[in-house]
Amino acid sequence: MTNASRQTSHPIQQAFSRRCFLQAGALGAGGLTLANLMQLQAQGTIRPSAAGSNVILFWLSGGPGHMETWDPKPEAPSEYRGPFGAIRTNVPGIQFGELMPEQARVADKLAVVRTVNHGTGDHTKGNHWMLTGFEGPAFNAPDNQQQRRPAIGSAVARLRGANTVGIPPYVAVPDLRGGTDNLFHYAAYLGGGWNPFVVNSDPNKANFEVRNLSLGNSLTLQRLADRHELRQSIDRLRADTVPLLEEFDEHQLAAFELLTSNQARDAFDLSRESDSLRDRYGRHTFGQSALAARRLVEHGVTFVTVNCVPWDHHGSPGQYKTEEGARLLIPPLDRAIATLVEDLIDRGMYDKTLIVAMGEFGRTPRMNSNAGRDHWGNAFSVLFGGGGMRMGQTIGRSSSRGEHVVERPISPQDIAATIYHHLGIDAQSVTFNDHLNRPYPLLDQGKPIHELVG
Secondary structure, X not given: OEEOOOXXXXXXXXXXXXXXXXXXXXXXXXXXXXXXXXHHHHOOOEOHHHOOOEEEEEEOOOOOOOOOOOOOOOOOOHHHHOXXXXXXXXXXXXXXXXXXXXXXXXXXXXXXXXXXXXXXXXXXXXXXXXXXXXXXXXXXXXXXXXXXXXXXXXXXHHHHOOOOOOOOOEEEEOOOOOOOOOOOOOOHHHOHHHOOEEOOOOOOOOOOOOHHHOOOOOOOHHHHHHHHHHHHHHHHHHOOOOHHHHHHXXXXXXXXXXXXXXXXXXXXXXXXXXXXXXXXXXXXXXXXXXXXXXXXXXXXXXXXXXXXXXXXXXXXXXXXXXXXXXXXXXXXXXXXHXXXXXXXXXXXXXXXXXXXXXXXXXXXXXXXXXXXXXXEXXXXXXXXXXXXXXXXXXXXXXXXXXXXXXXXXXXXXXXXXXXXXXXXXXXXXXXXXXXXXXXXXXXXOOOOOHXXXX
């Protein structure tokens, strides 16, 4: 097995990193050295044919209802079927929920896995499971905010880096706030340098600005360059006595280049897109974030998380009922994904870009007394699009009321393995060491979904 780990927990190193990332924050904008990458390719860990591939993950924190989206049950009793019906797609025999007409129109370019399951209704466990491939801590556990394994995006940043020099490999838009127990998008023991670059601004707002790319009124490029030169001098003087500092060179340089790079600013500049295309995506956070994601992967970002919240619709006081939550959130998501599919196809990018849409679990097939649905991890859906995979199909079959898996159970690790496969990563052949220098595999059981990848 390949050990791709690198220790970044030395206290001097941690303190130095906080000073040196400037206003770029804990920026995962580095990548493997060319020698590292070539070694992994030679060992079969990363396929050279996957060069330039990327992922856009629509993260639906809180858990979308599978009955209202990609696995409707129009023949089920009303208390299971819910407030909505099903509509035909352009693929014979496949139906989506009635609030998804745009995705129904491009269903031949999509694939739905309807039998993902992990058995938990715990937000905390489910979030960790779907974002990393491994079960997380329980909601009521004392370590309930402790990330045990690296998020898929962080592992990708560490293994693949960005597709373009000077661009961060892993970006989150518009932010990573909101949702329920939305905690596990980060690098864990890989080190803060592989955390996502978080935009922290809504692309749909007129004053949209990527705050971490702002130099501030008093920090000119010349002053920034002076600080950079001074820091390099100090680094050279101290490198002999603190060798670990050398490990941050690539992150320091990446942060500096990002702050001073027109290329990075261009990647986030939605004003360069036509009004008509922005209108097609939808003038809302979902649509403009999807458009931002397309621009980011086009400019060389390898992994983008579009954080779409909140999907936890119990119907109890302070929460949406199933019908109102679905009407509010599903149509903009539907439009954003369908337009993204067509936009990527028009630009010749669809085979290199894998779209994934998922939350931490589904919702209970039977409606509750508050006209909502509760947590359900026994059968739920994940959407895939593009990536050169086999589209126009559903994989697996849930029971007639959407309660359980009937055919072809799929685990969270299988989902993760499929994502890694698209990026050329053989996840079971990679290990990383944790802070105690214990080796852990990137995945230990999951396999790419063969119906998708062949």
